[in-house]
Amino acid sequence: MATKHQHDHAEDDLSANEVRVLEALRDSKEPMSAYAILDRVRPSGISHPPTVYRALAGLESLGMVHRLKSLSAFVACGHGRCGGRFAFAFCRQCQRVEEISLDDEHYDDLVKLVPKDIHLEQTTLEFAGLCSACQAAA
Amino acid sequence: MATKHQHDHAEDDLSANEVRVLEALRDSKEPMSAYAILDRVRPSGISHPPTVYRALAGLESLGMVHRLKSLSAFVACGHGRCGGRFAFAFCRQCQRVEEISLDDEHYDDLVKLVPKDIHLEQTTLEFAGLCSACQAAA
């Protein structure tokens, strides 16, 4: 990952690999597994899993990519970039994903749940269900 | 999984494999991977991953076991059994896990976040951090 210097503006300062992986994710607009990303960027020269995982780790630490733990999949941030105050809802059938921003009020309420003796570093909030379209189809 | 009949009381009606897996988890009091469980129950005759995964699926659908998606690991419900209104906090260092019950107020607040066009089926709420002991050790 390239050095992140003083003003961490947008997607300056991403490594070439990070840019490739991010573009793959933005193109898809659906969550992708690391290996699906690998297939997608292979033509551009990336050919090994650790390369993809490294780029994903860099992008995730910048808040530009989020990992959906329920799906073992990755998605480009719907806002370009954001900190830890987000959640996801997704349809288990069609994989449609919606990123949800948590306002301060909601987030502070959540944090109150955390036991005092744990210093919170990361919050995972994911809602799984069926979207209207998929319900209708059932 | 054995038939679950009229009064789904407690752990009547669990299959022999479910009982073995549940006891392994209760003994450990720490989250275990499916393969750690497999090692633990092997002496009792279970010897293949799908057997463990099937028992875990049954126990999870009963709410007697929860899956920690952040860790790809499983834990026995701290209350014996509970529905979808729970969360977890865990220490990324020592793996200590605490199950958190969500009261109606908190849960209803969470549900308000879900887009109207998704019928919610499952909520995942996990907090990762460092416990005081591990912070001190750092």
Added chain:
DNA sequence: CTCGATTTGATACATTATATCATTTCTCAG
């Protein structure tokens, strides 16, 4: 330029999870 540090590439492997088919056990109509 040259040394050491960081980043990237490559190989190999570990871990987690599931598809599939064979076997056994259970149900219950006859």
Added chain:
DNA sequence: CTGAGAAATGATATAATGTATCAAATCGAG
């Protein structure tokens, strides 16, 4: 009771996800 079909379990194989490790290339200070 019996035996055909359904359901659960056992077994094998393999797929999908993720990481440890070392080698080569690149970068940056001195």
